[in-house]
Amino acid sequence: MSVIRWMVKTTDRIGMIQDVVQVFSREGVSISSMEVSTGQIFIKFHVDTASRLEEILKRELLYHTDIIDIIDIALQPYEQGKKNCKLFWSRLTMGLSVWIMKGPSAISIPQQQACFMLSKGKQ
Structure with missing residues (x-):
């Protein structure tokens, strides 16, 4: 299993967090922690090393017009x-x-x- 940490840059709007979480839910990926601030959603999750889930999640998230970018990060803010x-x-x-x-x-x-x-x- 690989631990993945992302900072998802978004526009600030109602329902943005729900849209992001739904993508993870559809793909059956459990989010282990999440932090939210204006225009940023920090997400930590685990995927099987051999799977392509990370690539699929990124592609699905970036399909949303309100998601600006997804950046790999070493640690979440609380970490x-x-x-x-x-x-x-x-x-x-x-x-x-x-x-x-x-x-x-x-x-x-x-x-x-x-x-x-x-x-x-x-x-």
């Missing part, structure tokens, strides 16, 4: 956010462990900024 958060916390904890062992002057400037942001309640 990218989780990745960034993990990276932030790993760097923050690394900086804090240096601070505990060597004192506050041993932390690099970006880590100090992260600590300041955290103390001010910013994300």
Whole structure:
């Protein structure tokens, strides 16, 4: 099975999400996650590696005049956010462990900024 992630660029109109979902439903493809913002639908789904479903779905979606483009993406926005958060916390904890062992002057400037942001309640 292959994991496919797309950003579907669309015009902003009522029923656009339903039109996209119906294409997946007709082809029997289950959407594992979906995020929607104005003019963009982020979709994650699985297909058999040997099947041509990805090509069929893309062709059927692009047949709609309100679908502008379909772009392959590495991660959906929520996945990218989780990745960034993990990276932030790993760097923050690394900086804090240096601070505990060597004192506050041993932390690099970006880590100090992260600590300041955290103390001010910013994300």
